[in-house]
Amino acid sequence: MLELQGIAVSPGVAIGRALVFDREGYRITRCLVAVGEDEREWERLVDAVKQAYDKLESSRQSTTAQLGERLGNIFSAQQQILHDPHLQSELESLIRTKTYSAEYAVSEVFTKYASAFRKATSTFLSERAADIRDVERLLLEGLTGQPTATLKQLPHEAIVVSHDLTPGETAAFDREKVLGICTEAGGPGGHTAIVARGMEIPAVVGVGNFLHNIRSGDEVIVDGHLGRIIVSPDEATRDHYMQRRRFRQSIATQLEEIRDLPACTSDGVRIELMANVEFPNEALSCIARGADGVGLYRTEFLYLGRDQEPTEEEHYQAYAQVVRDMQNRPVVIRTLDLGADKMGMTMLAEPENNPFLGLRSIRLSLRNPALFRIQVRAILRAACLGDVRIMFPMITTLDELRSARFLLRSVSEDLASEGKHIQCAVQVGMMVEVPAAVLMLDRFIDEIDFVSIGTNDLTQYTLAVDRSNDSVADLYQACDPAVLRLIQRTQQIASEKKKSTSVCGEMSNNPAYALLLAGMGIRTLSLAPAAIPILKKAIRSVTIGQCEAMAWRALRLSTAREVDAFVMNQLAGLVPEIVLQA
Amino acid sequence: MRPADKLVRAAAGFQCQIELERAGQIADCRSILSLLTLGATQGSELVLRAQGPDADEAIRVIRLMFDQQFDELNVEQST
Secondary structure (H helix, E strand, O other), X not given: OEEEEOEEEEOOEEEEEEEEEOOOOOEOOEEEOOOOOHHHHHHHHHHHHHHHHHHHHHHHHHHHHHHOHHHHHHHHHHHHHHOOHHHHHHHHHHHHHHOEOHHHHHHHHHHHHHHHHHHOOOHHHHHHHHHHHHHHHHHHHHHHOOOOOEOOEOOOOEEEEEOOOOHHHHHOOOOOOEEEEEEOOOOOOOHHHHHHHHHOOOEEEOOOOOOOEEOOOOEEEEEOOOOEEEEOOOHHHHHHHHHHHHHHHHHHHHHHHOOOOOOEOOOOOEXXXXXXXXXXXXXXXXXXXXXXXEEEEOOHHHOOXXXXXXXXXXXXXXXXXXXXXXXXXXXXXXXXXXXXOOOOOHHHOOOOOOHHHOXXXXXXXHHOHHHHHHHHHHHHHHHHHOOEEEEEOOOOOHHHHHHHXXXXXXXXXXXXXXXXXXXXXXXXXXXXXXXXXXXXHHHHHHHOOEEEEOHHHHHHHHOOOOOOOHHHHHHOOOOOHHHHHHHHHHHHHHHHOOOEEEEOOHHHHOHHHHHHHHHOOOXXXXXXXXXXXXXXXXXXXXOHHHHHHHHHHHOOOOOHHHHHHHHHHHHHHHOHHHOOOX | OHHHHHHHHHHOOOXXXXXXXXXXXXXXXXXXXXXXXXXXXXXXXXXXXEEOOOHHHHHHHHHHHHHOOOOOOOOOOOO
């Protein structure tokens, strides 16, 4: 059994067989073999080379016959690559001295050559990388005895294991077959995280190097709550997770019964449960889960994995679909919240030393007004179709808020002068994610209609910790007393002015924290759609007085650990039926 | 790609060690990957070296291949 810690980016637990992909999206088996089996591995490779050579020979002959010798010779050159003495001796040395499996050796050596060629300045050489990849694929097919799987067509249900996934690969995912995802690289804001959350596929990223320890077919558990990967689990661990799975299934039927009931405490205080969504097609699953609206419509997906900016029409269609599907329930659309590096739009990206402190989010939008205006136009147009609210992310200074509002006003004047029908009274909110915004909130509050606390970034900026950095990730605790005080202050200032405060970070997904937030006076929570039913159950099981008592105590504790232990313990006492006793 | 392929096939016919050098980088003529890594294109300046019993003959044949620009020259095994 091998246990690895990564970053949890999409909740849920998946148990299944691994399908390991290398950087190029081929399936490979990266692993070592037992000492003494090197001779067998080498013979497997020799066989595979012979098979591949014969295949190339028949391709060469048929191509020569049909299209002439010139084209036929392409295969002759690939045969030379296959028999290249340097390549062969490198393969042999990896297998014999480093006990690499034949597949792993092939993948390592070919990747090395392919990337050296790709980096070459001459286009001739960089195109040769494709020849090398072709030969590699042939060899791997010979070794595994089956065509190499691609992510688009998985042969069976599996947990996808890879170094990293490109936006194209994740977009092509077959939801039916991909049970879970784990990658060596990646962070909480990357496209793998975004797509996995949107598809509700449990995912752990940023695990670090581990592909050499896993083979396709190994049993893997992806724990998307704790950010843990378990390879070849022992009996006890598997039982533990299977038990949790049964528990969740049994609770799911109970939750189904309260789906259409409001999220009210037993003494009648209404807590609005809104959904965080990534993709337009999620709106229907929000309704199915009994969401009161969309509290955070992330719009980053429109920009991911493409070279060109999305058009106004693309924005509009994406927003209109959600607004229509939500049938007059509120939809809070957040303007673009990524760094230029994450958008794949390289023309906007300068390499930055500290991307989280750099040109991202609202800063990026204000710096690129043409791009920003397109999005705002589409939001205002979609606002005619229902209850749409606009929210600016990562506001740090009053100037930023005013610039954004100024742009909003000018866009709506443009639309009006074009004779477009627009909704004038769109509510405008800001996300509170930076401590500066909390400290100055009394100045912001008169210029906005609502605030939404993004606890992920607020935690990161308050505690000065990059949660995608393994070495400090344990410092990242949304329940840290410092973060709780900022939330409390935000709620107090907003409620004095009768403005609503919602919490839309991952913190709201946890029923224990959600009750704590309710006790602090928060009446709107926005969370992953999948977490809504269980949270509704928790809220309907308590009185607001119990939540307030919990908050009173929690706010007097001094460390994140104390807070966490206290609230989890409280939840177990108040709503025992949703807490699985370990 | 085609010239490299032909070079490797020609070199395989000799016993001697044959090397091509471009801008300080040396490639083994028996290895197509090593030849390709030179990144030599039309007009590149190359040094041809051979060491072994049939070195002179190897130099003569390979020079001829370059001179004829790898045209449909049939390289005989000339040991």
